[in-house]
Amino acid sequence: KGQVAIITGASRGIGKAIAHKLAEKGAKLALVGSSEEIHKTGEELKKQGFVDVETFQVDVANEEQMNRMVSETIQKFGRIDLLVNNAGIGFFKPVEETTIDEWKRVFEVNVQGVFIGTKAVLPHMKKQKSGTIITISSDVGRYTIPNGAAYTATKYAVQGFSGSLAQEVREYGIRVGTINPGMVDTYFANSVQGAPEKQDWLKAEDIADAVVYMASAPKHMLIDEIVLHPLIQKYPI
Numbered sequence: 001k002g003q004v005a006i007i008t009g010a011s012r013g014i015g016k017a018i019a020h021k022l023a024e025k026g027a028k029l030a031l032v033g034s035s036e037e038i039h040k041t042g043e044e045l046k047k048q049g050f051v052d053v054e055t056f057q058v059d060v061a062n063e064e065q066m067n068r069m070v071s072e073t074i075q076k077f078g079r080i081d082l083l084v085n086n087a088g089i090g091f092f093k094p095v096e097e098t099t100i101d102e103w104k105r106v107f108e109v110n111v112q113g114v115f116i117g118t119k120a121v122l123p124h125m126k127k128q129k130s131g132t133i134i135t136i137s138s139d140v141g142r143y144t145i146p147n148g149a150a151y152t153a154t155k156y157a158v159q160g161f162s163g164s165l166a167q168e169v170r171e172y173g174i175r176v177g178t179i180n181p182g183m184v185d186t187y188f189a190n191s192v193q194g195a196p197e198k199q200d201w202l203k204a205e206d207i208a209d210a211v212v213y214m215a216s217a218p219k220h221m222l223i224d225e226i227v228l229h230p231l232i233q234k235y236p237i
């Protein structure tokens with residue numbers, strides 16, 4: 001309660017569910033999305049009585065925009081307790097059909113975006129001597145799949161980034177972990193949330209519950225990783 005959280009990719013899907021769940025827990029929120037939709041998430045929450053919500057139409061891959069968002073969050077709420085690096089894009093096709101522009105963009109959003117957001121909050125968390133940084137990675141950050149090499153590579157990258165950073169900052173009381181979901185019913189990769197064929201998939205709220213669990217663990221506990229997937233999803237994929 002009263003904690004300040006930045007959530008990227010909160011316009012829809014998993015990020016929006018995290019925003020609702022954290023608001024219900026009494027958090028103050030800074031919500032990031034690259035489209036105008038982000039303001040709708042903010043308006044929805046305010047209508048439900050959650051007044052401590054700021055929205056930022058910002059591209060996570062843009063360092064200047066993200067730094068400004070973090071400064072404005074500090075000005076407004078005074079601290080940052082939680083960063084959820086959730087914004088992400090994905091597409092699934094063979095390597096030979098993947099263009100260099102697609103390769104660059106998926107790395108910009110999924111990897112560079114995580115680096116930029118994390119780097120921007122670290123000085124504030126270090127000063128506070130506390131903070132939690134959670135990245136929504138993927139099961140494909142652990143298991144490779146065919147026809148998803150570029151996306152898979154970005155998720156392996158953020159696993160490495162988070163693991164290394166966790167060791168670097170624990171002496172400051174900062175906890176870094178990842179959540180690695182299997183198939184979640186959202187708008188991901190141009191799909192539609194609520195489509196009938198996805199009824200047995202994880203719900204966005206399931207991932208939001210995992211975020212709450214990780215972020216509210218006792219201060220002496222670090223949860224490195226939560227892996228969760230629908231019962232119907234078998235591994236290796």
Ligand code: NJP
Pocket residue numbers: 008009010011012013014015016032033034035036037038058059060061086087088089090109136137138139140180181182183184185186187188189
């Ligand atoms: O996808 P979707 P999810 N800057 O498309 C935002 C991972 N994951 O909720 O920019 C800032 O419904 C976008 O907002 P907007 C996945 O890799 C998923 O499923 O305004 N924000 C929207 O809010 C990703 O990391 C599954 O259009 C940007 C959000 O990101 C995370 O879960 C499985 C942005 C995407 O919402 C959330 O994805 C898995 C930018 N440049 C991992 N670009 C799954 N769904 O099955 C996009 O293992 N956004």
